[in-house]
Structures are given as structure tokens and as C-alpha cells.
Amino acid sequence: MLKSTVKAIKDLDHILIFVTGLLIIFGIAVLASASTSVPQQKDTIYYLLNHQILVGLIPGVLLAFLLSTKISLRFLKKKAPLFLLISLVLMVMVFLPGIGKKSGTASRWISLKYISFQPSEILKLSFILYLASWLENRNKKASSSHFKENLITFLLILGVITLLLYLQSDIGTLGVILATAGLMYFFAETPIWHIVLIGIIGIFGFFIFIKLTPYRLDRILVFLNPETDPMGIGYQIEQSLIAVGSGKIFGLALGMSQQKFGLLPHPISDSIFAILAEETGFVGSSILIFLFLLFLWRGYKIGKESKNMFSKLMALGITSWILIQTFVNIGSMLGILPLIGIPLPFISYGGSALIVELAGVGILLNISKQTN
Numbered sequence: 001m002l003k004s005t006v007k008a009i010k011d012l013d014h015i016l017i018f019v020t021g022l023l024i025i026f027g028i029a030v031l032a033s034a035s036t037s038v039p040q041q042k043d044t045i046y047y048l049l050n051h052q053i054l055v056g057l058i059p060g061v062l063l064a065f066l067l068s069t070k071i072s073l074r075f076l077k078k079k080a081p082l083f084l085l086i087s088l089v090l091m092v093m094v095f096l097p098g099i100g101k102k103s104g105t106a107s108r109w110i111s112l113k114y115i116s117f118q119p120s121e122i123l124k125l126s127f128i129l130y131l132a133s134w135l136e137n138r139n140k141k142a143s144s145s146h147f148k149e150n151l152i153t154f155l156l157i158l159g160v161i162t163l164l165l166y167l168q169s170d171i172g173t174l175g176v177i178l179a180t181a182g183l184m185y186f187f188a189e190t191p192i193w194h195i196v197l198i199g200i201i202g203i204f205g206f207f208i209f210i211k212l213t214p215y216r217l218d219r220i221l222v223f224l225n226p227e228t229d230p231m232g233i234g235y236q237i238e239q240s241l242i243a244v245g246s247g248k249i250f251g252l253a254l255g256m257s258q259q260k261f262g263l264l265p266h267p268i269s270d271s272i273f274a275i276l277a278e279e280t281g282f283v284g285s286s287i288l289i290f291l292f293l294l295f296l297w298r299g300y301k302i303g304k305e306s307k308n309m310f311s312k313l314m315a316l317g318i319t320s321w322i323l324i325q326t327f328v329n330i331g332s333m334l335g336i337l338p339l340i341g342i343p344l345p346f347i348s349y350g351g352s353a354l355i356v357e358l359a360g361v362g363i364l365l366n367i368s369k370q371t372n
Contacts (some may be wrong), residue, residue, distance in 0.1 A: 013368035056351035060358030067362030090119035251281030
């Protein structure tokens, strides 16, 4: 058993392991700095950092190890519908009194006696697994009637996901899921009218969201002209740009950020890239972006060389999810995208997100064994 485990580890994509490790080191370093500005729940100023390591990093690494060496891809494919169902049940549970926990005005968390977690993070990965399985089955049953039946089923599931995320005011996560699904559709060579139909439905839904929640339109207007409300909706992006600009070429040095002390909202989560840019400058920010591009290269390479459609779509879906979320987060902090509150993968504080992201890496590594 030990020999088989050692062989499985040798067959993994070591470049992907190395890149992921560097991203985590980046995250730990900048979180150690940013978390000192946040009121702590315990005596140590590094309580949030310790919590991230104990509740996020260690369980995530263990899960990545199991998924890469001990759990078969066949098992994941077989259980994909069950994983999605469990995720949807957990998404509903956030609204139950005594179980659900609010973050600001939004109900996004489940809080039990000893643990709390965000089900929408689990949903990202479980939906990718389900969609990869569904698209492979669609290719095997390539008749027109199956196209229509499967598309209707898929749209119903997507409608449930959209409703739940809307009720949780988590449109950022919904956007990431929809964009990832669109790319997976493209990679699966699905009939173009499927993609067009889903795109039309998505655009229609976008305008409905704006109609029902006008503050989202305000965010878009402020994005187009940040000076219109610098102390209101435009405040976070203004402070983010100040932080990024203050870093100049080499940064102020780790721990020396000024924006993290009450000026920039959410310094350990949504805005952590701005803190990193302020403390490490253009050089540090460029290195981080380069590491994410390396992640993109290895993930897509693994997907391209996969020996079956399910593995290919899983690899491409997981890689796309990580990179879309990265692009949206960094783009928001640089003012090239409207402000959307989603974490920066492997970097932002959040045990739920880090565990699921490392689980995704574990699946990528499992798939990489097929190509080595």
C-alpha cells in the first residue's frame, strides 16, 4: 500500500504542486500582515492567521492528498449528482433559524457548534463535477431529443442555483459559476445554440437583478465614473487604487501597509490584493499574477492531455473557476471591473474557500496521473 502511494505521488504534476505551494506562501505572508489590523477574537494578534492554517490549510492539504492519491475519478463521476444535491441542501440550510448565520445583511453561512462554513464555496466545485459528468453523458447520447431533455434539466438546476445565490445576495459567486459553465460548454463542443440560449437567459437575468436591486446598477455607474461617489459606493475602489499606487515598484515592505488600518474595507478577504500590492509593489503583484498564469498553463495542459471527456472537462472547469475568480478579484481592485465581493483564491482569508480550492487542486493532480 505504501509503495502504491509513493508511486501515485511520483506521478502527480510536480509543477502544479510547486505553483500552488508558492501561492499559499504568498497568502500566508500577506494574511499575517493584513490580519494584524483586524480586531482579534483571542489574545494573539495572529489569531486569524492561525485559524486559517488550522481550519483551512491543514484540512485542505489533507483533502487534496486524498483526492489526488486515494479517491478514484470514477467514484467522483458516479457521486457527482449526490455531491451537487448535498450542496443545494446546504445552500437552503443557511436560511434556517439556529443554523444559518448572517454576514452583514446576507445569509451565506452555516454555523454549527464547533464549525462554520460557506456552502456556496462547496457548490462551485460540486457543480463543476456534476457539469463534467452531465456533458460527457450528453456526448454519449447525441440525439436531438436527448439534447433538449438534458438542456431543460440543466436549466432547471441552474435556475435553482441562481435563485439560492440571489437570495443570499451572492451575485459574484453566481457570475463565476455561470462563466465557468459557459467555458465548460465551449470545451465540450456543445451545439452553439445551447451556449447562445444560456447567454440570452443570463443577460435577461442580469437585467432582472439590476431591476430588483438598484444598488448593483449604482456599482456599475460608479465603476464607469469612480469620482461620482468617492465617500459612498466608490469608497472601496478609491482606497484600493490608493493602496496599489502607494506600493510603487517594490512596495512599502511586508507589514507596512497603511490602508489596512481602517481605510480599506475587507483587508483580509476581498481587498487583500490591494494590501499585497501596497506592501510588495509592482514586482510582488506581477509575481503573484505570473504564478496564477502558471496555474492556468498547468491546469489546461492537464485537461488537454486527459484521456476521457469527464477528466478533461473537470480539469478545464476547475482551472477556469480559479482563474475567473482571480481575474474578477484583481480586476475589481484595479478598477478594470465593477466591484464584486469574491475572495482571491489561495490568498484571501476563509477556511471554506481554501479547503475547496485545495480539493480542486487535488482533483487536478489526480487527473495529471493519467498523463504521466
